[in-house]
Each structure stands twice: as structure tokens, then as C-alpha cells.
Amino acid sequence: MKITAADVIVTSPSRNFVTLKITTDEGLTGLGDATLNGRELAVASYLTEHVTQLLIGRDPHRIEDTWQFLYRSAYWRRGPVTMAAIAAVDMALWDIKGKAAGMPVYQLLGGASRTALRTYGHASGRDIPELFDSIRQHLEEGYKSIRVQSSVPGIKALYGVAAQAQATGERYDFEPAGRGAQPTEEDWDTRAYLRHVPTVFEAVRNEFGPELPLLHDGHHRMTPIQAAKLGKSLEPYDLFWLEDVTPAENQEAFRLIRQHTTTPLAVGEVFNTVFDFQTLIREQLIDYVRAASTHFGGISPLKKVMDYAAQYQIRSGFHGPTDVSPVGLAAQSHVGLAIHNFGIQEYMEHSKKTNTVFEQSMTFVDGYLHPGDSPGLGVELNEEAAASFPYQQAYLPYNRLTDGTVHDW
Numbered sequence: 139m140k141i142t143a144a145d146v147i148v149t150s151p152s153r154n155f156v157t158l159k160i161t162t163d164e165g166l167t168g169l170g171d172a173t174l175n176g177r178e179l180a181v182a183s184y185l186t187e188h189v190t191q192l193l194i195g196r197d198p199h200r201i202e203d204t205w206q207f208l209y210r211s212a213y214w215r216r217g218p219v220t221m222a223a224i225a226a227v228d229m230a231l232w233d234i235k236g237k238a239a240g241m242p243v244y245q246l247l248g249g250a251s252r253t254a255l256r257t258y259g260h261a262s263g264r265d266i267p268e269l270f271d272s273i274r275q276h277l278e279e280g281y282k283s284i285r286v287q288s289s290v291p292g293i294k295a296l297y298g299v300a301a302q303a304q305a306t307g308e309r310y311d312f313e314p315a316g317r318g319a320q321p322t323e324e325d326w327d328t329r330a331y332l333r334h335v336p337t338v339f340e341a342v343r344n345e346f347g348p349e350l351p352l353l354h355d356g357h358h359r360m361t362p363i364q365a366a367k368l369g370k371s372l373e374p375y376d377l378f379w380l381e382d383v384t385p386a387e388n389q390e391a392f393r394l395i396r397q398h399t400t401t402p403l404a405v406g407e408v409f410n411t412v413f414d415f416q417t418l419i420r421e422q423l424i425d426y427v428r429a430a431s432t433h434f435g436g437i438s439p440l441k442k443v444m445d446y447a448a449q450y451q452i453r454s455g456f457h458g459p460t461d462v463s464p465v466g467l468a469a470q471s472h473v474g475l476a477i478h479n480f481g482i483q484e485y486m487e488h489s490k491k492t493n494t495v496f497e498q499s500m501t502f503v504d505g506y507l508h509p510g511d512s513p514g515l516g517v518e519l520n521e522e523a524a525a526s527f528p529y530q531q532a533y534l535p536y537n538r539l540t541d542g543t544v545h546d547w
């Protein structure tokens with residue numbers, strides 16, 4: 139079998155997605171997700187200008203060789219643009235291999251280690267009553283674990299809070315990356331946040347009891363000692379995990395945090411390779427790997443980092459917001475189903491419009507996700523529908539401190 143075409147499709151049903159479609163001389167096609175939220179066209183260009191022509195004539199079965207060729211031959215390694223481009227190729231080749239074998243990809247990775255993937259959903263509110271309503275709504279929809287985010291008194295921006303989108307009834311169309319020529323500016327005050335968050339979790343525990351697994355995302359906004367303080371102050375509320383506490387480039391920061399708190403820690407959604415996890419895993423400084431197949435080079439390296447993490451009883455918690463396309467979500471769901479050290483899968487339903495573009499075998503039943511048993515990844519692109527939603531520029535918001543200093547995302 140030989141690759142005869144590699145096409146990049148950019149579409150924007152509810153938000154922007156970049157998809158690679160690889161076609162073979164036997165008529166099999168494979169899809170890969172190359173979406174880099176807010177910088178989508180950089181990856182589309184990397185693929186069309188520098189990668190697609192290299193794929194023509196190659197044997198699509200040689201996934202590992204193609205991955206190593208793209209990673210090593212470029213000389214310039216790593217980085218989100220490069221790794222999202224390689225991820226798309228890797229996923230598309232696994233998709234083709236699965237179709238050629240007549241098997242879903244998880245079967246090729248060793249078969250299912252569980253019946254389905256436990257998930258968590260995103261509850262949020264501008265105040266406690268609105269937050270409680272959001273949690274109840276998620277429980278009614280079947281979610282068994284809940285991420286809790288709340289507005290902070292004194293901070294104007296609804297950071298991580300989807301209240302306005304909820305009011306429209308299209309909760310998961312909520313897109314933090316706003317369409318337009320400029321990013322929106324938000325404000326931030328870490329001390330106000332640190333005072334407020336424990337009161338939110340105290341209220342949630344009092345209302346919903348001790349059993350419900352609760353998660354929280356700090357969006358990389360704290361210093362190491364602030365993160366340590368937050369982890370310690372949340373210990374009475376028994377979090378499933380505390381996520382992204384510090385800007386994650388500095389892995390050594392987690393040594394300090396770990397010394398002060400037993401709250402489980404998750405990080406890595408902006409990581410691109412196993413090297414970003416090297417110290418964190420080897421020194422057992424985290425409990426969950428947040429990498430996403432799309433931004434981590436695809437299925438092949440995601441499986442490898444989880445095999446490394448397994449030696450230290452560290453589990454998966456793959457990044458799964460709606461900017462990971464249905465192709466990327468399917469890719470990491472196959473990995474999650476196959477590996478022994480699966481933890482939990484973040485899950486935000488894609489919008490109805492997105493699901494008309496990406497036809498999927500994925501199911502979400504009673505809080506559990508399953509990628510389905512279609513051969514390959516189980517996602518097909520409706521190219522006619524995709525063409526009806528042209529790209530629109532969009533940026534993630536950013537924030538400034540009260541004195542005007544740009545702060546971390």
C-alpha cells in the first residue's frame with residue numbers, strides 16, 4: 139500500500155479545526171487532528187508547505203518510521219506547531235492501519251483494558267447557586283466526576299466560567315477562543331482567587347457530600363508557593379486532582395509543591411513531548427498526565443509516555459476540551475481504552491454543528507465514553523459540510539494583573 143494524497147482541511151463549524159486526510163492507492167483514507175487553538179493556520183501551513191509532499195509514495199503501515207522521519211529529519215524538534223503536524227500524520231496512519239486490519243485502533247494497541255472510559259465534565263457558575271445548578275445538570279446528564287470552576291469576587295472576567303453560554307442552551311458551544319482580530323483582555327488577582335477557592339469547595343462538599351469526585355483547574359496562574367498553599371487548603375475537600383497550578387515549563391517547581399500537599403496533581407496539556415514530563419514522572423511529582431494526542435505528536439508517543447508513567451503508578455487524564463477535534467478525542471480514547479494506567483478522560487461534548495462535519499462512532503453513555511468498534515479511529519469527515527464553515531480568526535483571551543502586567547494563562 140502507498141500514500142497517494144495528503145490534504146489539509148480547515149473548517150470552523152463552531153470553532154476552528156485543522157484536519158489531515160491521507161489517501162492510499164487501495165482507496166483507504168485516514169484522518170488526523172492538527173488543531174492548535176488560536177494558531178491553527180501555522181500548523182496547516184507546516185503540513186501543506188513542508189510535510190504532505192514527503193508522504194506521497196510512503197508505505198502507510200510504517201507508522202513508527204514515518205514519525206521518526208518527520209521528527210528527526212526536520213532538525214528543528216519539538217514545539218506545538220511541529221508536534222501537532224506530526225500528530226496529525228501519526229493519527230491518520232493508525233486510522234488507515236485499523237481500517238486495513240478491519241479493527242478499531244484500540245485493538246491494535248493491545249485491546250480494551252476496561253469496558254469504557256470514565257469522564258469528567260465542566261461545571262461552573264458566577265456564584266454558588268449557579269454553580270450548584272451546573273453541577274446538578276451534569277449529574278443529570280450522567281457525569282460521575284465534575285470539574286468545578288467559579289467566578290472570584292472582585293475579578294470581573296468570568297475565568298473558566300461558561301455561564302453565558304449555558305444560558306443560550308448551547309453549553310458546549312462555549313468557546314474561550316473568541317472570534318475576532320484581537321484577543322479579549324481579562325483581569326486577574328491571585329490572592330483573591332486563593333482566598334475564594336476553598337470556600338467554593340467547602341460549599342460544594344456540604345451540598346453534594348463526600349463521594350462525588352471533584353476536580354479544579356488553576357490555569358497555570360500561581361507561583362510554586364501559592365500552588366502549595368492552595369493544594370494544602372483544598373485537602374479537606376478531597377479533590378480528585380488539582381490541575382495546572384504553575385506555568386509548566388519549570389518542572390522543578392513541582393518538587394516544592396509536592397513537599398507541602400497531598401492533593402493529587404495533574405499537568406501537561408501544553409506539553410509536546412515526553413521530555414516535558416521527564417522530571418515530573420521520574421520523581422513522582424504528579425499523579426496524572428494531561429497530554430493530548432493532538433499536541434503531543436499523536437497516538438504513538440502518547441502510548442509511550444503512559445507506559446513510562448505506569449512504572450510510577452501515574453495515570454492518564456488526557457486534555458479533552460472542544461478544541462481537540464473529534465479525531466483527536468477519538469485517537470486518545472483508543473489509547474485510554476487500551477492502557478492499564480488510564481485515569482479519567484476530560485469530556486466536553488462537541489456542538490451539533492461540529493458533529494455534522496465529523497461523523498463518529500464514539501458514544502457517551504451514563505458518564506462513560508467509548509470510541510466505538512468501527513475499523514480505524516471511527517471518525518469520518520463530511521467534506522461538503524466542512525466546506526460550508528470557512529475559517530474564522532479566533533484568539534484565546536489573556537489576562538492582566540491590576541497594575542497592568544500581562545499574567546499567565
Ligand SMILES: [Mg+2]
Binds near residue numbers: 355357382407
Ligand atoms: Mg488545564
